[in-house]
Amino acid sequence: MALKILDHNSTEYWQMVQLRNDILRRPLGLTFSKEELEAEDHHILIGAFEDDYMLGCCMLVDEGHGKVRLRQMAVINDLQGKGIGRVLMNFAENIARDRGYKTLTMHARKNALGFYEKMGYKVAGGEFTEITIPHYVMEKSL
Ligand SMILES: CC(C)(COP(=O)(O)OP(=O)(O)OC[C@H]1O[C@@H](n2cnc3c(N)ncnc32)[C@H](O)[C@@H]1OP(=O)(O)O)[C@@H](O)C(=O)NCCC(=O)NCCS
Numbered sequence: 001m002a003l004k005i006l007d008h009n010s011t012e013y014w015q016m017v018q019l020r021n022d023i024l025r026r027p028l029g030l031t032f033s034k035e036e037l038e039a040e041d042h043h044i045l046i047g048a049f050e051d052d053y054m055l056g057c058c059m060l061v062d063e064g065h066g067k068v069r070l071r072q073m074a075v076i077n078d079l080q081g082k083g084i085g086r087v088l089m090n091f092a093e094n095i096a097r098d099r100g101y102k103t104l105t106m107h108a109r110k111n112a113l114g115f116y117e118k119m120g121y122k123v124a125g126g127e128f129t130e131i132t133i134p135h136y137v138m139e140k141s142l
Pocket residue numbers: 023024072073074075076079080081082083084085086087107108109111112113114115118
């Protein structure tokens with residue numbers, strides 16, 4: 001497996017958008033707006049690949065004051081539970097540390113809490129609804 005930082009609007013970026021649509025949005029009857037995708041130009045875009053095939057992805061978004069937010073973590077359905085999410089998370093944390101961030105934060109889907117807990121994240125607030133489903137803020141010091 002190879003981990004890469006992707007250029008916005010590259011072929012790999014559009015593979016990432018498709019994966020995110022398949023795993024994170026279409027099951028909820030949602031999609032991405034043009035504006036939402038254009039704003040990702042500023043984010044750190046990460047993909048895990050086997051040859052040219054994307055297995056999973058995530059992105060990091062600067063929140064200011066030493067904080068970075070993980071977004072859009074997804075692994076393709078057939079390969080979930082095989083350690084790809086852990087590898088992506090470790091890679092994203094290393095990039096965040098290298099860039100001087102002190103805290104990693106996220107809006108975690110309730111059904112993924114157990115995954116992030118295994119990665120050392122703690123719930124930091126009450127449940128809220130985002131894109132129609134329950135979420136929690138989770139954080140970890142890097
Ligand atoms: C959540 C997700 C990114 C995790 O990636 P993954 O490759 O499946 O996870 P891993 O195989 O690396 O799992 C690492 C550990 O977390 C556990 N884990 C994985 N998903 C879990 C979940 N949803 N709930 C509880 N534990 C989970 C695994 O059992 C494993 O535990 P172990 O180390 O004791 O064996 C992936 O399952 C996914 O894309 N899910 C659907 C989309 C989603 O919910 N994304 C998160 C948005 S916030």
